[in-house]
Amino acid sequence: MRHLPPPPPDFRARLAALPPDPRTAWEGLAALAAHALSPLQTNALDAALIARFPTPPAFAAAAPLRLALLGSATTEHLAPGLRVAALRRGIPLALWSPDYGQYQAALEGPDPALAEFAPQVALFALDAHHLAQEAAGGGSVAALLDRLAALWARARALGAVVIQQAALPVAPPLLGANEHRLAESPAAFLAAFNAALRARADAEGAHVLALDAEAALAGLGAWYNPTYWHLAKQEIAPAAAPAYGELVGRLLGAIRGRSAKCLVLDLDNTLWGGVIGDDGMEGIVLGQGSAGGEAYVALQRYARGLAGRGVILAVCSKNDEAVAREPFARHPDMVLREGDIACFVANWGPKPDNLRRIAQELNIGLDSLVFLDDNPMERDLVRRELPMVAVPETSDDPEQSIAALVSGGYFETLSITEEDRERTALYAGNRAREALREQTTDLAGYLRGLEMRLVWRGFDAVGMARIVQLINKSNQFNLTTRRYTEEDVRAVMADPAAFGLQLRLLDRFGDNGVIAIVIGRVDAEGDCDIDTWLMSCRVLGRQVEPTTLNLLAARAAARGAKRLVGRYVPTKKNGMVKDHYAKLGFTMVGETPDGGSRAVLELAGFQPAETFIEVVEG
Amino acid sequence: MPTETEITAGLSEIFAEVFGREIALTPALTAKDVPGWDSFKQIEIIMATEERWGMRFSTRDLDGLRCVGDLIAVVAAKGK
Secondary structure, three states, X not given: OOOOOOOOOOHXXXXXXXXXXXXXXXXXXXXXXXXXXXXXXXXXXXXXXXXXOOOOOOOOOOOOEEEEEEEOOXXXXXXXXXXXXXXXXXXXXXXXXXXXXXXXXXXXXXXXXXXXXXXXXXXXXXXXXXXXXXXXXXXXXXXXXXHHHHHHHHHHHOOOEEEEEOOOOOXXXXXXXXXXXXXXXXXXXXXXXXXXXXXXXXXXXXXXXXXHHHHHHHOHHHOOOHHHHHHHOOOOOHHHHHHHXXXXXXXXXXXXXXXXXXXXXXXXXOOEEOOHHHXXXXXXXXXXXXXXXXXXXXXXXXXXXXXXXXXXXXXXEEOOXXXXXXXXXXXXXXXXXXXHOOEEEEEOOOHHHHHHHHHHHHOOOHHHEEEEOOOHHHHHHHHHHOOOOEOOOOOOOHHHHHHHHHHHOOOOOOOOOHHHHOHHHHHHHHHHHHHHHHHOOOHHHHXXXXXXXXXXXXXXXXXXXXXXXXXXXXXXXXXXXXXXXXXXXXXXHHOOOEEEEEEEEEEOOEEEEEEEEEEEEEOOOOEEXXXXXXXXXXXXXXXXXXHHHHHHHXXXXXXXXXXXXXXXXXXXXXXXXOOHHHHOOOEEEEEOOOOOEEEEEEOOOOOOOOOOEEEEEO | OOOHHHHHHHHHHXXXXXXXXXXXXXOOOOHHHOOOOOHHHHHHHXXXXXXXXXXXXXXHHHHOOOOHHHHHHHHHHHOO
C-alpha cells in the first residue's frame, strides 16, 4: 500500500485515546485508517473499531454496507482488513460469514441467518485449492463456472451484488512452460479458470476481484505463504490481509459510487523534471534524450489513458499561468495538451484554496479529487486542510507516481459508459458553451442559441451502466440520495407501479450524455411518489429542471397519477436542492426535524413551464 | 545475529503490541498462561516475529513451538 503515508508514531496512543463523542471517534478512526498500517496495526484498529461500534454507525459519510464473506477455507483473518479498508472510504461495514467451508449450503438453503442479514454484497472468496479440486475430480472449468453461476444467482436473489475472487495461482507446475498441455494439471486448471471467469462474470453481471493480476504485480509470495496454508488454511497470507481488504475496499467504493473522478496534477517535478519558471522550455526534463525524460512521458501517457476512460484531469501548480501553460502549448514532447485539462489553475496561492476552486469549477466534491504532487510539504498541507482529498505518496520520480496511482486504485470503475469515453469532449463542449454565453447579452438568447433537446427513455438494459453510475455518483443535485445497485434498478423495471426515466441532453455543441434520472411510483390513491430525482451538476442553469417536471408530470398522469409527491432528504452535500420543489411550484406540506421536507403538486391544474428545451422520446 | 537477550527483548515488544499490554516473558510461558492467547494471536506473534528478524518459519519450525523458549530457540537458530 505504497500510496498511503506511514502511520503516525503515536498510532497506539491515538487509538487508546479516542474521544467519547461517537462522530469524532469515527472520524479519528477513519483518519488513522488512512495510513499504510502493518497487519498488526490493522488488527488493532479493527479491534478498537469493533469495541467502539459493535454495529456500524448510521451517521457516517456513507451508508452502512452489509457484506457476506463466502469462503471455502479460513477467512476470519481477512475481516479486519476488510473493515479497515471500508472505514478508509468512510463506509461502515457489517460482515457475515457461514460456518467453515459452508458457503454453498448457506446459499442453497438459504441459511435463515444469511437471509436475515440481507447481504448487499456477496464476496466469493474461494481458495484456489478448493477450486482446483474440481480438476482432480475430472470436472471441467465450464462445469465449475456453471456451479458458481448458480450460486451467484442465489446471492443476487438475496439482493446482493456479486464479487467473485479470481484464483491465486498457488499450484506448482507439473510440466513447465507448456503446462496447459497437461489436462490433469491443477496449475493449468486454475489458469484456465481465471481466463474463462472474466467472460462468464460479465455475462452473469458479477464483478471480478483480480487476485491473479495482483499476484502478477507483487509476486505470488506477497500473497501466499504455504506455511500459513498448512498451519491455518489461510490462503491469503495474514501479512497480505490489509492489502486484500484494500483491494475489496476499492470495489466497495466503486459499488457505492465513492471512487474519485478527477486527477489533479502538480507540474514542476511531477509532470516534468525541473522548474519551468527557472529552467525554461529547453531546460525541463521531458521526452526522448534521457531516461528521466522518458519516465515523465510515461506518466503523462498514463494520465492520458485515465482521461480516455473518463477520469477528469486538472492542473494545480504554483507558477505564473502563462509560464505554466507554455509547455502544454509548445513543448514537442508533451503528451498532455491544454485540451486534455478540464481545469487549469496556476497561481501563487495556497494549494488547498486552489483545490477547492477546481472542485467548484468542475462541479464535483472535494472527495472526488486525487492530488498528485512531488512536494511533501504540499501533500502534508492538503492532507491536513482537506482530509477528504486523496493524496498519494510519491516523489519527483514519475515511476513512483504511476505506482502510487495504481496502488491506490482511486479510480476503480465497474463499467465504462459512453459518457466516460466522451468526458474530455464534454468539457471541451462546455468551453464552447461558455464562449457562446459571453457572446450573448441575455440569458434567454444564450439558452435559445444552445438549441437544446432533452431525449428521454424508460430504464433499459442499454442504459443500465450509466443509470447505476449516476444513482451512485450524484451527491449534490440529488433529492433523496437513495443508492441503488443494478439489482435494485431491475426491480424498478419489473415493478408495474414504478417507472424510471433516463434523460439525455443534446445541444448544438454536442451530446451531454445521460444527465438526469427520475424514478416515480404511483399508488392506488393516485399519488406519484418521486423516489429519486437527480441530475448531473454540469447542466445546471439550462432549464433542465422545469423541462424534466413537464415530462414527469405527463408520464405520471399517463399512469393515472393525480398528484406528484416530492421529498427532500438532506445530506451533507445536497443543500443546493433544498428548495427544488418550492421553486417548481409544489406546495410544501411538511418538514422533518433534520431539515427535510415533503411537497405536493396537483396535476389537475398543472401548467407546463415554457422552456427552450424540446422534449423528444428516443 | 541476535543474542537470546535481544530476542527476548524484541519478543516482549511484539507481545505488548499483539496483546495491547505488557506480558512478562519467561522461557516456560505457554499460551495457556496468557488470557487471550488464541490461534489468531498465535499467528500475529509468528507473523510479527518473521517480520522483525526478516526470516520465514517452516511448518516444522512452527510444529515444534510449545512455549516462549521454543520461539526464542527457533529465532536464534535461524538467525545464525
